[in-house]
Amino acid sequence: QKIGMDPFEIRARNVIRDDAYPATGASGIKLEVLSHEASLRKLRELMNYDALRAEQTALRKQGVHRGIGFAVVIELTNPSAAFYGVGGARIASQDGATLRLDPEGDVTVLVGVGEQGQGTEGIYRQIAADAVGVDIAKVKVITGDTDVTPYGGGTWASRGAGIGGEAVLLAGQALRENILKVAAAILQREPGTLALRRDRVVDAGDGQELLPLQELGRIAYFRSDTLPAGFTPELMVTRHYAQRDYPFIFTNGVQASYVEVDPDTGFVKLLKHWAVEDCGRVLNPMLVDEQMRGAIVQGIGGALFEECLYDEAGLMLNANMADYLVPMSAEMPDIELAHVMTPTRSSKLGAKGAGEAGTAGAPAAVMNAINDAIAPFGAVVHSQPITPQKLLRALGKVA
Structure with a gap:
């Protein structure tokens, strides 16, 4: 079932054009240079989007419910004194x-x-x-x-x-x-x-x-x-x-998640995750890639696993690593990364930040993928972490 505009297309139509910088956002924040269009193009090619959609459609006819979700990210980095000083x-x-x-x-x-x-x-x-x-x-x-x-x-x-x-x-x-x-x-x-x-x-x-x-x-x-x-x-x-030209130097990127949802158990299987990141000049590809992977895993943890549970007296029920769920390697998908480089002109090095953007984008991409998978049932989930119980409740399987 396809409702409304394709989620990739709606993002491609609404991002600020790559040739429109410097720009001012709706909130008044100044943006030096970003690369949403180039990042989206690279992501589409990286994940072979059209083939993935065709696979999803074919599998739905067989009762297999997979979803594709996107998240376009802007993350503040290299803050100037305007951040805390004011x-x-x-x-x-x-x-x-x-x-x-x-x-x-x-x-x-x-x-x-x-x-x-x-x-x-x-x-x-x-x-x-x-x-x-x-x-x-x-x-x-x-x-x-x-x-x-x-x-x-x-x-x-x-x-x-x-x-x-x-x-x-x-x-x-x-x-x-x-x-x-x-x-x-x-x-x-x-x-x-x-x-x-x-x-x-x-x-x-x-x-x-x-x-x-x-x-x-x-x-x-x-x-x-x-x-x-x-x-x-x-x-x-x-x-x-000290960075002086802008209040912040923004990094940007786009992430995509591919998941499979079992409507009978509410179990979510992470199949693949992609990220295209623009952190300015990449100084060490291995370091920035592994920093991004670690950040994405942290973001997935927030989307699916990590939750503080309390009893009626306000005591935490899962205050140790035996009870508090964190993502482990067995649950994680392969994470494929690529980069677009638009160095900042506010420094000679041209480097922007990287790590937080990985955490920021992953939860939304996973949530959107889950909702794409259960769209044929007319169901939607927003509360994170998205547990099997929450999914089954959204699907009308449990009260």
Whole structure:
């Protein structure tokens, strides 16, 4: 049974066009650049939508009830000081990074954004290695110690790459310039004729190796007496970054869920899940994909499993992991991901946030898929988690 406009088509007709940015939303919020149209096109191809609809129609004739659901997502990331500052909350939107060239040629990064499993330390090593010009194995990251790291907001609101990463990039670029000034003093050349690649100072023109970083570090730290009079090596730099161009830098994406509902038991089987995400410049595909998968699983947990239950006295009945349902690997579908990249121009890095958008989109996609599956029965469910009992009640099977 098909009622009204196709759910994919209604979204495709109503999103803001990709060439209409910058734009202002209905609430007055400013949107720098999003990619709804490109994301929808990529999703349709990724999931082979037309074939999936044909499969759904054929299976319904056999008494198998499957549904397809969509969710188009906009998620605020990289918040500026306008987020908490206007309310007087002392929560910093800026972050800082200190980068230091050590005597042996290694680079130490000190940054206030901590690691919570989302991969920030890996991202910072990657950014620092590229910005300075050293092998990633030469980079050490220190986070979580506010006595030594620059002052910053820390880990919140999908800002690890976009804010902390930008600070690391700016500090890394400044450190590279300072290293080349030291190299120019040692080699008695102009800094503009030099470059830094793979732990070595090289000729910017032909790439000829001129000075290993380890030797530069030895001279700068232990034999500065051999450098020109009045020249002091500055091999430790700190840079800060706060997003100022917009109140938030929005990321966007679209998700789709394919489910099968048993109308006799109310059981929902998750068959497949797709997501196309635009988090600006993708810095590490593996990290962002697995962060998205984890976030989607968390969102599915809210849609189908997780619920706090209380007795008449207000005591929680399922306050332990034996009774509180969370999604496990056996229940989860394959999650297929793709990306559209529209880097933000508010930073050099161009990175937006990623993780929260996965959680935000999954519950709606799953709920819409379930309702699509039970549409032939004239039934609808909205209350989450969507349990078998709620489904059977909606289907008129139980009171």
